[in-house]
Amino acid sequence: MLLGLNLLNKTKDDFLTDLANLAKSQETLIFIDTNILAYLFKLHSAARQEFFDWAVAAIGENRLYLPAWCAGEYLAKVRENLLHTYTPKGKGDDQPKKALEAMLDTASLFVDDAVLRATSYPGTRTDYLTGFREAIDALKQYTRAFKHQFDPDEIHAEIQEYLGSAVLESPLAKLCDRAANEGPARIEHRLPPGFRDEGKPENRLGDLIIWLELLEYSAQRRTEFTHVLFLTNDEKSDWVYTPSKRLDITRVGPRPVPNINPKLKIIDPRLVSEFRQAVGHSEVSICNLSSLVQGISKTDPTIVAQLAAAIQIDLGVSEGLASETELSTQPESNAEPEAEPCTAFEAEPEAGAQLDPTIGLQRADATEVPVQPVVEDPQDEIAAVIQLEGYRDSTFEADAPGQLNEIISLLKSHNWYIQNPAIEKLYSILSDDFPPTSWFVLGRNIYQAACGNAQKAMDFMANLDTRLKRFPGSVPMYVLAGMTYEIYFNSQGVLRDTPKAGYLAKPLALLAKEEYSAVRAFIRSKLDQAGAQLYFYPGNDQKKTVVIQSAPSEAGDTLEADKRRRLSSITIDGCQILVDVQPENNELLTRYRTSYTAKDILDDISVTLSIPRWALTLQLNPEVDASVRFVVPDDRWLTPRIAEEATAEVEAV
Numbered sequence: 001m002l003l004g005l006n007l008l009n010k011t012k013d014d015f016l017t018d019l020a021n022l023a024k025s026q027e028t029l030i031f032i033d034t035n036i037l038a039y040l041f042k043l044h045s046a047a048r049q050e051f052f053d054w055a056v057a058a059i060g061e062n063r064l065y066l067p068a069w070c071a072g073e074y075l076a077k078v079r080e081n082l083l084h085t086y087t088p089k090g091k092g093d094d095q096p097k098k099a100l101e102a103m104l105d106t107a108s109l110f111v112d113d114a115v116l117r118a119t120s121y122p123g124t125r126t127d128y129l130t131g132f133r134e135a136i137d138a139l140k141q142y143t144r145a146f147k148h149q150f151d152p153d154e155i156h157a158e159i160q161e162y163l164g165s166a167v168l169e170s171p172l173a174k175l176c177d178r179a180a181n182e183g184p185a186r187i188e189h190r191l192p193p194g195f196r197d198e199g200k201p202e203n204r205l206g207d208l209i210i211w212l213e214l215l216e217y218s219a220q221r222r223t224e225f226t227h228v229l230f231l232t233n234d235e236k237s238d239w240v241y242t243p244s245k246r247l248d249i250t251r252v253g254p255r256p257v258p259n260i261n262p263k264l265k266i267i268d269p270r271l272v273s274e275f276r277q278a279v280g281h282s283e284v285s286i287c288n289l290s291s292l293v294q295g296i297s298k299t300d301p302t303i304v305a306q307l308a309a310a311i312q313i314d315l316g317v318s319e320g321l322a323s324e325t326e327l328s329t330q331p332e333s334n335a336e337p338e339a340e341p342c343t344a345f346e347a348e349p350e351a352g353a354q355l356d357p358t359i360g361l362q363r364a365d366a367t368e369v370p371v372q373p374v375v376e377d378p379q380d381e382i383a384a385v386i387q388l389e390g391y392r393d394s395t396f397e398a399d400a401p402g403q404l405n406e407i408i409s410l411l412k413s414h415n416w417y418i419q420n421p422a423i424e425k426l427y428s429i430l431s432d433d434f435p436p437t438s439w440f441v442l443g444r445n446i447y448q449a450a451c452g453n454a455q456k457a458m459d460f461m462a463n464l465d466t467r468l469k470r471f472p473g474s475v476p477m478y479v480l481a482g483m484t485y486e487i488y489f490n491s492q493g494v495l496r497d498t499p500k501a502g503y504l505a506k507p508l509a510l511l512a513k514e515e516y517s518a519v520r521a522f523i524r525s526k527l528d529q530a531g532a533q534l535y536f537y538p539g540n541d542q543k544k545t546v547v548i549q550s551a552p553s554e555a556g557d558t559l560e561a562d563k564r565r566r567l568s569s570i571t572i573d574g575c576q577i578l579v580d581v582q583p584e585n586n587e588l589l590t591r592y593r594t595s596y597t598a599k600d601i602l603d604d605i606s607v608t609l610s611i612p613r614w615a616l617t618l619q620l621n622p623e624v625d626a627s628v629r630f631v632v633p634d635d636r637w638l639t640p641r642i643a644e645e646a647t648a649e650v651e652a653v
Contacts, residue, residue, distance in 0.1 A: 011247045012262070016298055051307055116128055218284075416454050523538050577640050
């Protein structure tokens with residue numbers, strides 16, 4: 001493949017999913033670049049912890065490493081007290097205030113009552129200028145945060161703790177000598193990597209040294225790993241390139257489309273050729289953190305939710321997401337049906353016949369168990385207006401004319417660059433002139449997008465109560481009904497084996513309110529008809545108590561012992577969920593978390609048992625600081641599902 005690719009013979013989803021699976025595979029050796037360490041200084045603590053949890057799991061499998069040269073580059077920042085250069089550069093809280101002050105000065109020159117009438121401002125010129133001044137002063141409580149700088153010492157300590165054991169012990173002097181001999185010729189003949197750094201005053205051969213170190217260590221372990229992945233945010237053309245087109249799935253099948261939003265980049269084929277000659281196989285890939293997180297968001301979204309949101313905000317600030325013009329020129333549809341079990345559609349009814357939308361609804365694992373038609377309560381105002389394609393939204397014709405259908409189609413794209421602007425477009429159609437089924441399907445797709453870690457959809461769910469109130473009439477009920485239905489039923493209208501619990505807290509909190517009692521009755525009816533057996537039902541407001549018992553850590557360092565404790569017991573309503581690991585369950589031994597905060601434990605229980613976080617009450621025995629991390633003993637496993645199984649057994653008896 002030395003001639004390179006003009007067409008990447010994969011869809012975006014296939015490309016990103018393959019990356020995630022590659023990173024997850026125990027046959028993949030992973031290296032991380034210095035710029036990944038630098039990027040951690042831009043992330044808030046929850047996002048950093050998700051990265052560390054992912055990395056520590058791979059380190060525990062002896063397959064993730066920090067090249068010695070990269071560690072040396074990072075060390076240079078430490079030695080020169082320059083770690084603060086990695087942190088976000090706040091410009092203080094005066095800059096936005098000064099900009100607004102200048103606008104106020106300008107406004108005071110030309111704004112008069114005639115201008116205010118033309119802009120529909122209800123007050124006088126004095127009211128306007130006074131209000132403008134008050135608004136500027138009120139902003140100070142928000143802009144003050146721009147003075148804050150991350151604590152580099154704290155982040156450095158985390159990097160040492162989680163990644164310190166992963167630094168390679170490579171013969172750097174030998175590698176530097178080889179790079180010094182080969183580097184000038186490689187730069188002269190534009191041979192990757194590193195020829196783009198020829199103008200750097202120092203360290204111009206750094207990329208080449210990293211590459212030589214990767215080659216040497218990959219060759220040493222060639223019998224253990226069939227693939228190699230280099231994780232770097234360096235996307236210069238002496239490492240990767242962007243094929244001009246990629247595949248997309250349309251109604252007429254796969255077809256080439258422009259490789260944008262996002263641009264999918266692949267390794268330079270000359271590097272692949274050199275790797276094959278040195279290691280013996282050509283399975284080497286390069287990707288940035290954004291692409292990897294997008295891929296993991298398709299396979300294991302809950303483990304990188306905070307990291308995904310942070311990356312999207314960063315992308316939005318530095319690059320900008322797709323414009324509305326770009327959205328309007330997207331292919332017919334990027335939608336891909338959810339990969340869930342299907343049920344056969346019933347034959348079309350005769351003209352005039354009444355069709356019950358829940359006929360055929362059954363558990364995905366049920367076989368040859370007919371479900372009897374259920375006559376809807378005529379008072380059920382939601383079920384009476386939702387059509388069959390709302391329940392089986394894989395059949396919903398989102399390509400039909402209309403702004404709402406256009407937004408639904410964009411949300412089905414599974415593409416952050418398209419989904420985020422689509423959420424923003426919602427606020428331009430705050431009308432009830434669209435069919436209830438369309439609003440219902442919109443609710444389902446907002447929830448799907450949030451569970452896929454699209455940042456604007458996540459924000460919508462985080463502020464669900466206020467966002468729904470922007471819609472008129474009965475629209476909030478239809479949207480909320482779609483969201484709650486999506487939690488429990490798949491795209492074919494079949495009850496999920498496991499609820500899609502990523503963002504259920506806000507929807508289920510609203511169901512407890514009287515104003516949404518119709519939605520509560522609707523979803524409970526659908527669950528009853530489907531024979532659901534849940535640990536926590538929508539509409540419940542009964543608290544469940546989680547008790548965490550711990551003992552002092554066995555760490556020799558006193559300071560470390562204050563930060564960490566060893567878990568001895570975790571119960572929920574008296575049921576023990578910290579259980580002995582069975583030797584035969586080897587597949588359970590790969591952990592994304594090696595330690596938990598109390599919040600992490602509650603979040604894990606919430607997602608696994610589909611319990612809203614607000615419905616969990618915490619007791620600590622003994623009480624410890626909120627920052628303490630709890631370590632799971634090697635012979636124990638946190639298994640919330642046991643509580644659900646125990647409840648089901650009791651109900652069966």
